[in-house]
Amino acid sequence: MDFKVSGSLFTSAMSDINKVISSRSVIPILSGIKIVANENGLTLTGSNSDIFIERIIPSLINGEKIVEISEFGNVVVLSKYLNELLKKLPDDIHMKSDFNGSITIKSGNIETKLNGFDSNEYPKLPEMDSDNNVKVPFGKLMEAIKQTGFAVSKSESRPVLTGVKMEFQQNKLICTATDSHRLARREVHIESEIQQSFVVPSTSLSELMHLKESESSNVDIYYTNNFIVFKTANSSLYSRLIEGSFPNVQALVPSESKSTITINTKGLMEGIDRACVFSTEWKNNNVNLKIVDDARIKIASNATEVGMIEEYQEIIQIDGQNDIQMTFDGRFMLEALKGIQEENVTISFGGMMKPIVIKPQHSGACLNLISPLRTY
Amino acid sequence: MDFKVSGSLFTSAMSDINKVISSRSVIPILSGIKIVANENGLTLTGSNSDIFIERIIPSLINGEKIVEISEFGNVVVLSKYLNELLKKLPDDIHMKSDFNGSITIKSGNIETKLNGFDSNEYPKLPEMDSDNNVKVPFGKLMEAIKQTGFAVSKSESRPVLTGVKMEFQQNKLICTATDSHRLARREVHIESEIQQSFVVPSTSLSELMHLKESESSNVDIYYTNNFIVFKTANSSLYSRLIEGSFPNVQALVPSESKSTITINTKGLMEGIDRACVFSTEWKNNNVNLKIVDDARIKIASNATEVGMIEEYQEIIQIDGQNDIQMTFDGRFMLEALKGIQEENVTISFGGMMKPIVIKPQHSGACLNLISPLRTY
Numbered sequence: 023m024d025f026k027v028s029g030s031l032f033t034s035a036m037s038d039i040n041k042v043i044s045s046r047s048v049i050p051i052l053s054g055i056k057i058v059a060n061e062n063g064l065t066l067t068g069s070n071s072d073i074f075i076e077r078i079i080p081s082l083i084n085g086e087k088i089v090e091i092s093e094f095g096n097v098v099v100l101s102k103y104l105n106e107l108l109k110k111l112p113d114d115i116h117m118k119s120d121f122n123g124s125i126t127i128k129s130g131n132i133e134t135k136l137n138g139f140d141s142n143e144y145p146k147l148p149e150m151d152s153d154n155n156v157k158v159p160f161g162k163l164m165e166a167i168k169q170t171g172f173a174v175s176k177s178e179s180r181p182v183l184t185g186v187k188m189e190f191q192q193n194k195l196i197c198t199a200t201d202s203h204r205l206a207r208r209e210v211h212i213e214s215e216i217q218q219s220f221v222v223p224s225t226s227l228s229e230l231m232h233l234k235e236s237e238s239s240n241v242d243i244y245y246t247n248n249f250i251v252f253k254t255a256n257s258s259l260y261s262r263l264i265e266g267s268f269p270n271v272q273a274l275v276p277s278e279s280k281s282t283i284t285i286n287t288k289g290l291m292e293g294i295d296r297a298c299v300f301s302t303e304w305k306n307n308n309v310n311l312k313i314v315d316d317a318r319i320k321i322a323s324n325a326t327e328v329g330m331i332e333e334y335q336e337i338i339q340i341d342g343q344n345d346i347q348m349t350f351d352g353r354f355m356l357e358a359l360k361g362i363q364e365e366n367v368t369i370s371f372g373g374m375m376k377p378i379v380i381k382p383q384h385s386g387a388c389l390n391l392i393s394p395l396r397t398y
Numbered sequence: 399m400d401f402k403v404s405g406s407l408f409t410s411a412m413s414d415i416n417k418v419i420s421s422r423s424v425i426p427i428l429s430g431i432k433i434v435a436n437e438n439g440l441t442l443t444g445s446n447s448d449i450f451i452e453r454i455i456p457s458l459i460n461g462e463k464i465v466e467i468s469e470f471g472n473v474v475v476l477s478k479y480l481n482e483l484l485k486k487l488p489d490d491i492h493m494k495s496d497f498n499g500s501i502t503i504k505s506g507n508i509e510t511k512l513n514g515f516d517s518n519e520y521p522k523l524p525e526m527d528s529d530n531n532v533k534v535p536f537g538k539l540m541e542a543i544k545q546t547g548f549a550v551s552k553s554e555s556r557p558v559l560t561g562v563k564m565e566f567q568q569n570k571l572i573c574t575a576t577d578s579h580r581l582a583r584r585e586v587h588i589e590s591e592i593q594q595s596f597v598v599p600s601t602s603l604s605e606l607m608h609l610k611e612s613e614s615s616n617v618d619i620y621y622t623n624n625f626i627v628f629k630t631a632n633s634s635l636y637s638r639l640i641e642g643s644f645p646n647v648q649a650l651v652p653s654e655s656k657s658t659i660t661i662n663t664k665g666l667m668e669g670i671d672r673a674c675v676f677s678t679e680w681k682n683n684n685v686n687l688k689i690v691d692d693a694r695i696k697i698a699s700n701a702t703e704v705g706m707i708e709e710y711q712e713i714i715q716i717d718g719q720n721d722i723q724m725t726f727d728g729r730f731m732l733e734a735l736k737g738i739q740e741e742n743v744t745i746s747f748g749g750m751m752k753p754i755v756i757k758p759q760h761s762g763a764c765l766n767l768i769s770p771l772r773t774y
Contacts, residue, residue, distance in 0.1 A: 103675060103704055110672045124705065132672065134707035296486045296508065299479060328479055329500065331510035 023095025023119040033108045039068035045102040051139045055101035059091045074260035098139040150244040161237030162210045166197040167227045169208040169361035174224040175201035182266035185221035205391040226261035279370035281342030287367045291359045297323035298352040309352035346371045348394045358390035399471025399495040409484045415444035415451045421478040427515045431477035435467045450636035474515040526620040537613030538586045542573040545584040545737035550600040551577035558642035561597035581767040602637035655746035657718030663743045667735045673699035674728040685728035722747045724770045734766035
């Protein structure tokens, strides 16, 4: 292997991959980055055993030569050191593999060698069947993940809840996540002919969100029984799927409510954020919400050792009872509200110890369910 | 106590103080911030028992009313919570003390209470004698601290070495720091009539450097046997002094050298920074410096497990031998070079296992001494 490339271009292509690679991986070779030079240009691959990320630096961009390859080949070298080094070298980089798997990098008067691994030992990427494929606009997919991913379970006790369920139906994608105390669900309209559902680890989805792609570009999704691949113009992210059956969450969504209020999204979010200052000493960030009368709600929180806060906010519209009071996890409320772009939200109260439903005022595509906390 | 103030102004005044205050202080009241409202405006005080920082928000700035005080008084409240809260409240803040030491903060429809401490129990600031005083331009003082503070000892085994020695002589201030492996010394010209020296904890000096003051403003320094105060336009920083006798470092500076080279500062710094990528696996960041011939030095480092780097840099001028090779702590070199603004530096080699001397090419006011490492 022997090629010349701009160091800054290489580093920027590496950056998404380098984040995934742990320098203390249990499988030593996974602390390395795989570099392949062939007729397509350079392909960089990194993995943390759950995820593989592959990134291509094409030989030509807009007709301009980006990579000058004089010998094809491949190497695996320690990602952390390569990354640190490239940041500190001048921009003209000449990389060359040695017989023993190490590489020599020359740049101006500087010569450096990095030890490598036997690249034949690098795990093979799973093969994908190009028939099992669906295309999704990147922006829409990101929005659906952002509006659900926060609600996954942080505990490994039920692994299936640590993932986001992605359900493809006729012209529809439904993303759902729940940690059994709250639920987030988001439907997006896409062009799809497949009927399939997958549970994708939320850690893989957050890496996917970090890929720098334009909102309007498309993601090709390929899948097998165990793996899913998100393929964008220059990157591919391979993720394992989580096995096990995802709970039937549709049945949890209450069909009726005792009271539904409409309220300003930003105002409510700021109010709950303030209340959370005092809620941190509670295990569940207790924040109390009370419908005072037809016109006002009160948001309150108190911490005996520290102090208390209470504030009133205007109700835009109310349908039903005006004497409801409940305590929620303030962080759950905040995370649910953060994903809502509409000016106003509706909150439906199902009654004592029943979950509340938070929705944007006009769109039914986004839904959040939060269970109240017991305060006794 | 009862006053109205802009929340953002208050928060910005608090920010320097809040950094010093630990929310888990052994002395509970020191996790609080003291707020005094009197005829001068508001005075905020915070401490971590080594340092006190006092900041004044005057009632009037440029004739404009900033603070509206309707009742004088003082309180001590938990700094962490007050700070978090103020960031999240609208800008119009009305603060009022309650009979039991707590405060009520009102802002729009929001009402919040923060518990307080008995403000009489807050430690008194040491009294300063206004005769023991010297005036130093803020910018010059900061530069001298920046060029020496990095060299203090990180270990508490010889407490006096954890401080910077500030020595005032006739129209001169000399700052010195050493951890016994290296030494940094900086002389600045000031107007001074006093002959005094103090050893100031480097932690206090780094807080001082964080105070937002204009370079051209003056710092009034007051001192007693145990305390020193740095007083700027709006802030005062009180620091304890370190007792014990600082080593006589003048004797350590070698009077002659086997070889002195002049070299570009930025290039050398970048080269050593690159070499440090491979030196991190050594206890002392081993970087090797070799005078190859009259025209070039070689900077090299290697880590058996990872790889190696070597590069050549041009010598601008050489006086003496051209066959010298030594190993140094790369981090020490970097820290010394960072403080030097001149385009070129001179490095003087005293011979085998003797410390090297690094100086800006033209100014004798700044001097760094670094001991070589044994590599066997």
